[in-house]
Amino acid sequence: MVITNQLKNQHLLWRAGFGPAVSDMDNLQNSTAATLLKNLLNSSGKTPAYIDVASDSVKNAIMMNMQEGGRRQALDESQRRMLRQQSQQDLRNLNLTWMKQMINSDEQLREKMSLFWHGHFACRTQQIIHQQQLLDVIRRNALGNFGDLLREVSKSAAMLNFLNNNQNRKDHPNENFAREVMELFTMGRGNYTEDDIKEAARAFTGWGATPNGEFTFRRQQHDTGTKKVLGKSGNFDGDDVLNILLTHTQTATYITRKIYRYFVNDIPDENQVALLAKRFYQSNYNITDLMTAIFSADWFYDARNIGCKIKSPVELITGIRRALPMTITNEDSQLLLQRLLGQILFYPPNVAGWPGGKNWIDSSSLMLRMRIPQMFYASEELNMKPKDDDDQMMGMKDKPAAGGRRGGQNIAASIDWTNYLQHLSQVPREKLVTAISSSLLQTDAGMNASALAKFTDNTSRESFIKTTTVQLMSTPEYQLC
Numbered sequence: 001m002v003i004t005n006q007l008k009n010q011h012l013l014w015r016a017g018f019g020p021a022v023s024d025m026d027n028l029q030n031s032t033a034a035t036l037l038k039n040l041l042n043s044s045g046k047t048p049a050y051i052d053v054a055s056d057s058v059k060n061a062i063m064m065n066m067q068e069g070g071r072r073q074a075l076d077e078s079q080r081r082m083l084r085q086q087s088q089q090d091l092r093n094l095n096l097t098w099m100k101q102m103i104n105s106d107e108q109l110r111e112k113m114s115l116f117w118h119g120h121f122a123c124r125t126q127q128i129i130h131q132q133q134l135l136d137v138i139r140r141n142a143l144g145n146f147g148d149l150l151r152e153v154s155k156s157a158a159m160l161n162f163l164n165n166n167q168n169r170k171d172h173p174n175e176n177f178a179r180e181v182m183e184l185f186t187m188g189r190g191n192y193t194e195d196d197i198k199e200a201a202r203a204f205t206g207w208g209a210t211p212n213g214e215f216t217f218r219r220q221q222h223d224t225g226t227k228k229v230l231g232k233s234g235n236f237d238g239d240d241v242l243n244i245l246l247t248h249t250q251t252a253t254y255i256t257r258k259i260y261r262y263f264v265n266d267i268p269d270e271n272q273v274a275l276l277a278k279r280f281y282q283s284n285y286n287i288t289d290l291m292t293a294i295f296s297a298d299w300f301y302d303a304r305n306i307g308c309k310i311k312s313p314v315e316l317i318t319g320i321r322r323a324l325p326m327t328i329t330n331e332d333s334q335l336l337l338q339r340l341l342g343q344i345l346f347y348p349p350n351v352a353g354w355p356g357g358k359n360w361i362d363s364s365s366l367m368l369r370m371r372i373p374q375m376f377y378a379s380e381e382l383n384m385k386p387k388d389d390d391d392q393m394m395g396m397k398d399k400p401a402a403g404g405r406r407g408g409q410n411i412a413a414s415i416d417w418t419n420y421l422q423h424l425s426q427v428p429r430e431k432l433v434t435a436i437s438s439s440l441l442q443t444d445a446g447m448n449a450s451a452l453a454k455f456t457d458n459t460s461r462e463s464f465i466k467t468t469t470v471q472l473m474s475t476p477e478y479q480l481c
Contacts, residue, residue, distance in 0.1 A: 020322065021323070094135070094346065119356075122352060157209030184353075204238040264300060276290060324420060333412070340368055340386050436465070455467065
């Protein structure tokens with residue numbers, strides 16, 4: 001593979017964001033990766049605005065469930081049903097609103113890091129207020145300090161409820177929260193004992209949250225006895241346990257290896273991981289410092305690390321929409337795509353999040369992936385029917401289409417080709433395939449003009465560019481970044 005300056009820059013934009021926007025394309029041949037990285041860091045350094053899509057009816061119902069002094073006013077069954085149904089609808093809006101940020105925002109690195117942490121701190125809850133709060137914690141701390149992020153996530157209502165810590169009381173400890181904090185959030189499996197989990201669970205007793213999402217420490221439910229965690233003894237509380245976990249270099253190694261696999265290569269170079277982890281630990285878990293070290297390294301741009309990762313469903317959809325700006329009238333169709341491709345935001349498959357890598361691809365999902373560009377281009381019908389599981393469907397039971405069929409849905413997209421066509425306006429006709437291929441594919445297996453000829457429209461230059469672009473986005477090679 002010949003690693004051109006353009007390829008290096010596209011590699012950075014795919015890994016540190018969601019791929020080049022059409023507005024980036026004119027500058028990719030001449031910009032340096034260092035300049036692009038500086039711009040990414042600067043634009044992502046701002047504190048993100050809180051995303052609030054929760055309906056007033058949900059907020060009012062939650063307030064009804066609170067009384068002065070923290071006592072609850074019980075909701076009746078109809079109120080609880082309304083709360084569940086409206087929260088589901090609001091979660092769909094939260095999904096689409098965050099995707100718009102990924103597509104349109106200049107804060108690409110922050111949103112990409114947030115997507116990583118969204119999978120790392122995997123959490124499922126139907127309560128929209130709690131999900132919004134957790135997303136805000138992740139987006140605010142995505143490039144900050146891992147210790148701060150860990151503490152805020154651990155004290156979030158979404159995570160405390162998801163991992164049953166509201167039921168963790170002295171004399172009746174619930175180990176679920178303590179186990180996942182060690183196994184999934186910090187050290188990784190095999191670096192602690194079952195006794196460490198039992199003792200840590202005692203330290204987390206009394207940690208809970210109110211219905212409106214405020215962290216609360218229920219002192220009367222806390223075990224005040226001496227605990228022994230990872231070789232240290234004391235009258236520990238939850239904050240003490242998190243601090244103990246952060247003092248272990250294994251936590252830095254575990255997080256660094258996971259970040260390396262997500263942003264660099266599914267097969268980690270353990271020597272590089274060790275050096276990065278040491279730096280991460282010595283920086284007191286400075287996430288921006290770690291990511292800068294990765295994206296600035298010469299080895300990040302080695303051929304073995306370019307075009308080697310399979311795009312997640314969210315990366316695939318957002319990447320297409322960044323290259324080809326479009327308006328989608330029925331935006332819910334993107335939720336159907338997420339369901340069919342196996343990555344619904346806010347609905348991770350389990351506490352470990354999405355496994356990624358080759359798990360994104362099977363025979364049916366690959367065929368659907370390669371159809372998506374054509375669906376956007378021609379407003380084709382998406383007629384695959386997902387599993388009828390309402391827990392995975394975000395409350396969207398399939399509605400019958402015309403004629404009583406179920407599961408069919410046209411993706412009503414309108415692509416704005418103006419800037420994309422302008423970007424290619426100076427390219428000679430005979431070099432268009434090469435130019436388009438270079439912009440879209442991160443591999444050197446580009447297609448030649450003769451192979452594309454039977455699928456492209458040659459009636460005009462504009463039609464040729466559009467159809468060639470759609471066809472190249474419909475190849476297996478486009479699934480890689």
